Amino acid sequence: MSTQDIANDLVALCKEGKFDEAGEKYWADDVASYEAMPGDMAEVRGKDGVRGKGEWWTANHEVHSSEVEGPYVNGDQFAVRFKMDLTQKASGNRMTMDEVGVYSVRDGKIVEERFFYGA
Numbered sequence: 001m002s003t004q005d006i007a008n009d010l011v012a013l014c015k016e017g018k019f020d021e022a023g024e025k026y027w028a029d030d031v032a033s034y035e036a037m038p039g040d041m042a043e044v045r046g047k048d049g050v051r052g053k054g055e056w057w058t059a060n061h062e063v064h065s066s067e068v069e070g071p072y073v074n075g076d077q078f079a080v081r082f083k084m085d086l087t088q089k090a091s092g093n094r095m096t097m098d099e100v101g102v103y104s105v106r107d108g109k110i111v112e113e114r115f116f117y118g119a
Contacts, residue, residue, distance in 0.1 A: 003077070014066075020054055026109055027050055059089075061089060079101065100118075
């Protein structure tokens with residue numbers, strides 16, 4: 001599959017709310033994931049680690065709605081914009097999250113994902 005094909009499918013799955021399925025389908029075994037915030041989730045490596053990050057996210061956030069824009073492809077990378085209306089379960093704070101994920105593809109798998117947050 002080309003980077004464009006992977007990007008299109010990942011976006012389609014995410015638009016259906018199948019974020020976990022998208023990851024499972026395309027993460028490389030040695031995928032690296034980087035968040036733009038300090039803490040335990042700032043850098044996670046390996047499919048199991050990234051899966052665990054997603055499980056943590058689901059356990060700690062209630063998503064009321066989401067929008068997915070893109071993909072925007074350049075060579076072996078693509079970007080996707082995610083906007084979510086969510087509540088942090090621990091605090092009860094409702095917020096809008098606006099982030100861009102930049103994905104790097106090698107041999108038909110996502111080997112790196114980096115997330116950038118809007119103010």
